[in-house]
Every structure is written in structure tokens, then in C-alpha cells.
Amino acid sequence: MSYQNVRGYFEQACYTALTTAGVAAADISFDNYGETAAPADRPYAIVALSFGGTVEDTLSCEGLERLRGSLQVNIYTPKQKGSKPGEDISLEVIKAWNAINATKAFTAPLLNAVCHNIEGPATLAPDQRPHSVNVVSCAFKARVS
Amino acid sequence: MPVFRDPKKLQAHIKKAMDALQAETLITAQSRLGSTAVSPVDTGRFRSSWFAAEGSASSAVAPEGANSPNTDATGLRVDSSKNYHLTNSLPYAPSVAVEGRVVSKPTNWFTSFRNETIPKIQAEAAKQIKSEFDL
Numbered sequence: 001m002s003y004q005n006v007r008g009y010f011e012q013a014c015y016t017a018l019t020t021a022g023v024a025a026a027d028i029s030f031d032n033y034g035e036t037a038a039p040a041d042r043p044y045a046i047v048a049l050s051f052g053g054t055v056e057d058t059l060s061c062e063g064l065e066r067l068r069g070s071l072q073v074n075i076y077t078p079k080q081k082g083s084k085p086g087e088d089i090s091l092e093v094i095k096a097w098n099a100i101n102a103t104k105a106f107t108a109p110l111l112n113a114v115c116h117n118i119e120g121p122a123t124l125a126p127d128q129r130p131h132s133v134n135v136v137s138c139a140f141k142a143r144v145s
Numbered sequence: 146m147p148v149f150r151d152p153k154k155l156q157a158h159i160k161k162a163m164d165a166l167q168a169e170t171l172i173t174a175q176s177r178l179g180s181t182a183v184s185p186v187d188t189g190r191f192r193s194s195w196f197a198a199e200g201s202a203s204s205a206v207a208p209e210g211a212n213s214p215n216t217d218a219t220g221l222r223v224d225s226s227k228n229y230h231l232t233n234s235l236p237y238a239p240s241v242a243v244e245g246r247v248v249s250k251p252t253n254w255f256t257s258f259r260n261e262t263i264p265k266i267q268a269e270a271a272k273q274i275k276s277e278f279d280l
Contacts, residue, residue, distance in 0.1 A: 031251060031252055031253075046252060048245065048251055048252035048253040049253070050251050050253055050257055052257050052260070052261035052262075053261060068261065069257070069261070070253050070256045070257040070260045070261060071253070071256075072245065072252060072253035072256045074244055074245065074252065117260055122239075122243050124239050124240060124243060124244055127240070133244050135243050135244055135245075137253065137256040137260075138260075139256075139260035139261065
């Protein structure tokens with residue numbers, strides 16, 4: 001089972017994109033951590049990754065695994081600043097996912113990783129909270145030796 | 146597979162199978178979205194508010210106190226040449242489904258449903274209809 005290798009690969013890509021876009025490292029939560037909203041004047045992000053497809057052992061190839069799942073990044077930016085901050089951060093994440101698709105070289109045990117059905121940013125400002133939300137999501141597939 | 150001498154009969158057979166495929170997919174997707182295994186539940190109104198409609202999205206919502214899956218898709222006369230929508234029009238639905246602001250499910254529960262469960266529902270429905278229509 002190689003869930004952690006795959007989780008680490010995609011979460012690292014999201015983390016790098018978010019910090020590049022200006023989200024402080026301390027304000028990025030992953031779905032195995034509790035959500036802690038940043039102060040009203042600072043952006044924050046929640047990265048959620050789950051495995052949905054079952055592991056398929058390809059016995060003829062010495063037990064290669066194909067893992068599938070869904071990845072979602074919620075980006076929270078202060079309200080009253082327009083749509084640009086949230087969309088700029090979203091763009092960095094989407095660029096990172098597209099960069100994964102363009103990557104040919106992976107570090108063992110990961111053999112291949114692909115993001116598809118990339119969607120977003122969907123914009124919400126649903127309630128009295130001080131942040132707007134931009135949601136970007138994709139489905140992923142990864143092959144691990 | 147049945148043998149057809151008349152192309153119109155073949156066309157009608159395939160059309161009937163495609164209608165059944167669309168109906169099966171729609172009914173199953175609505176049923177899954179209405180289940181507590183998929184939709185997050187607090188009062189149950191959210192899971193009861195997945196409405197099916199032909200042509201355009203429904204704006205209906207379940208009444209307060211509702212807590213059972215909506216089954217209105219079963220009452221539709223599904224035509225595979227038309228579009229069908231499954232929608233949840235509660236004011237907080239975008240926050241629950243798109244943002245994933247829920248406590249009883251992962252943040253990406255709806256993304257997972259759309260990306261992983263829907264293709265499985267479609268594949269299973271196709272398998273079932275192929276068998277039913279001897280295709």
C-alpha cells in the first residue's frame with residue numbers, strides 16, 4: 001500500500017503552489033489536521049485529498065498499484081478585496097496540477113501521477129464569515145511500484 | 146444479441162435501451178445523493194433536497210423537517226435525447242457541497258462523488274442495461 005507516497009506527492013505540490021502564491025505556511029491545513037481560520041486580513045487554505053478508487057494490483061507487473069482519488073483546495077481570502085487574490089492563488093494551484101501532468105520524471109516508488117477533471121475556481125461568499133472562498137478540485141490517478 | 150431485419154426496429158430497440166440507461170443513472174445518482182452514506186446529515190433536509198428535473202434545474206427544496214431521500218426521478222419519463230438535472234437549491238447547498246463546510250464528511254465529499262461515484266454508477270447502469278436489452 002502506497003497511500004502516503006501518493007498523498008505526499010500531491011499535497012506537496014499544493015503546498016508549494018500555495019506558499020508561492022503568498023499563503024503563509026502556517027495557514028495551510030491538510031484534511032488530517034483541524035481547520036484553523038486565519039485572521040480576517042490574511043488568506044488561508046484547506047487541502048483535502050481522499051482515495052476513492054480501490055487499489056488494483058497488477059500482478060503480472062510485480063504488484064504495481066494504481067490509486068485514484070479526489071483532491072480539493074479551498075482558498076479563503078479576505079472579503080472586500082475583489083476576486084483577484086483568490087483567483088491568483090487558485091491559478092497557482094491549477095498551474096501546479098498541470099505541471100504534474102507535464103512531468104515525466106518521478107521519484108520512486110511513484111511511477112506516474114496525473115490530475116484530470118480540473119475544475120474551478122468556484123467562488124463563494126456564503127455567509128457572515130470575513131473570507132470569500134475559491135474552490136479548485138480535480139481527480140487524480142497515480143501508479144506506484 | 147437479437148437480430149433485426151428492420152433498421153427502424155433496431156433503432157427503436159437502441160433508443161429504448163438508451164432511455165433506460167439515462168433513467169437508471171439518474172435514479173441511482175439521486176438515490177445515492179439522498180443516502181446518509183453520501184450526503185452530510187444534520188437535520189436531513191439537505192439530503193432530501195436533491196431534485197430531478199428535465200430541461201432545466203429545479204428550484205424546489207424539501208420542506209423543513211424532511212429527512213428521507215427524494216425519489217422524484219422515478220416519476221420522470223426519461224428520454225435520452227433530453228437533458229436532466231439533479232440539483233439542490235437550499236441556500237446553504239453551495240457551502241455544503243462546493244466548499245464542503247460539513248462536519249460529518251470529508252471536505253471533498255461532493256468532489257469525490259462527482260469524480261468517482263458517478264462514473265461507477267454510469268458503468269454499472271450500462272452493464273445492467275446491456276444485459277437487460279441483450280446488447
